[in-house]
Amino acid sequence: MKGRHILIKDHVNELLAGGTPAQDILDRGLIAAIDVVGKRMAAGQAYIPEVLLAARAMSAAVGLLEPHLAASGDTQRGKIVIGTVTGDMHDIGKNLVVTMLKGVGFDVVDLGVNVSRDQFCDAVEKLEPDVLGLSALLTTTMMEMREIIRALDARGLRQRCKVLVGGAPVSEQFARQIGADGFAPDAFEAVALAKRLTAAQPA
Ligand code: B1M
Numbered sequence: 001m002k003g004r005h006i007l008i009k010d011h012v013n014e015l016l017a018g019g020t021p022a023q024d025i026l027d028r029g030l031i032a033a034i035d036v037v038g039k040r041m042a043a044g045q046a047y048i049p050e051v052l053l054a055a056r057a058m059s060a061a062v063g064l065l066e067p068h069l070a071a072s073g074d075t076q077r078g079k080i081v082i083g084t085v086t087g088d089m090h091d092i093g094k095n096l097v098v099t100m101l102k103g104v105g106f107d108v109v110d111l112g113v114n115v116s117r118d119q120f121c122d123a124v125e126k127l128e129p130d131v132l133g134l135s136a137l138l139t140t141t142m143m144e145m146r147e148i149i150r151a152l153d154a155r156g157l158r159q160r161c162k163v164l165v166g167g168a169p170v171s172e173q174f175a176r177q178i179g180a181d182g183f184a185p186d187a188f189e190a191v192a193l194a195k196r197l198t199a200a201q202p203a
Helices: 007-017 022-042 048-069 092-103 117-127 143-154 172-178 187-199
Strands: 078-084 106-110 131-135 162-166 182-184
Touching: 007 022, 007 048, 022 048, 048 092, 078 092, 078 117, 078 187, 092 106, 092 131, 092 187, 117 131, 117 143, 131 143, 131 187, 143 162, 143 172, 162 172, 162 187, 172 182, 182 187
Parallel strands: 078 106, 078 131, 131 162, 162 182
Antiparallel strands: none
């Protein structure tokens, strides 16, 4: 919460060495703390520089957890193109989803943040993924997901891949409303859903 990105690495390494599961460190430590920062931000008690410092510390800690979170050894499962939609710079959650998907054997192409609908459409056309993953953390940018699905439709690409959406303001109901194929509330569900969506595809 104080943004101490160097100290947090020592702390995470100590916890891992002591046998604390990586998932606990993530859920009970990192996500719990960034949620407090988010609430302070909403209440006007924390400002962007402090949130950026907290985000930098969180990213540093998540980097240490990644090898422990991502189970490995599974065979190749399919290709996923993923990105945070245009106007949105939030990427911590999306990066966690990427890590977990890679860990179970998906070939993941991460387009990064602030990705335009044309970039998503071009990637679907060129890379032919099984799944397109869209992330949004703002109530304003989540509406862009609908436009991306419309743009895929307009370019005749909608049937070429499944669309998976996620991010804090997104819900199952919203996913259905915009015509997505699925919604995942967290990185674990994203992996489970991606497996189901790709398993349903003809070989
Ligand atoms: Co921003 N921010 N932020 N922020 N920020 C929120 C989202 C906010 C809820 C804080 C608040 O007010 N309480 C609020 C949004 C309010 C709203 O829209 N209703 C907000 C705001 C307002 C803003 C700005 C507009 C502030 C401003 O400038 N006035 C601004 C917008 C910038 C922009 O994007 N254009 C802004 C900026 C920032 C920072 C840059 C400072 C920083 C981001 C740094 C970064 O990502 N590199 C930041 C942060 C850190 C947050 C909070 C505090 C934490 C987000 C986070 O990383 N959570 C956030 C408050 C909160 O969420 N508690 C907040 C941890 C992460 C593990 O969870 O991202 O939810 P999450 O990801 C989860 C699931 O959602 C899911 O799985 C993930 C892992 O389990 N998931 C998917 C995510 N993507 C998925 C995709 C999938 C499936 C699942 O399939 C494809």
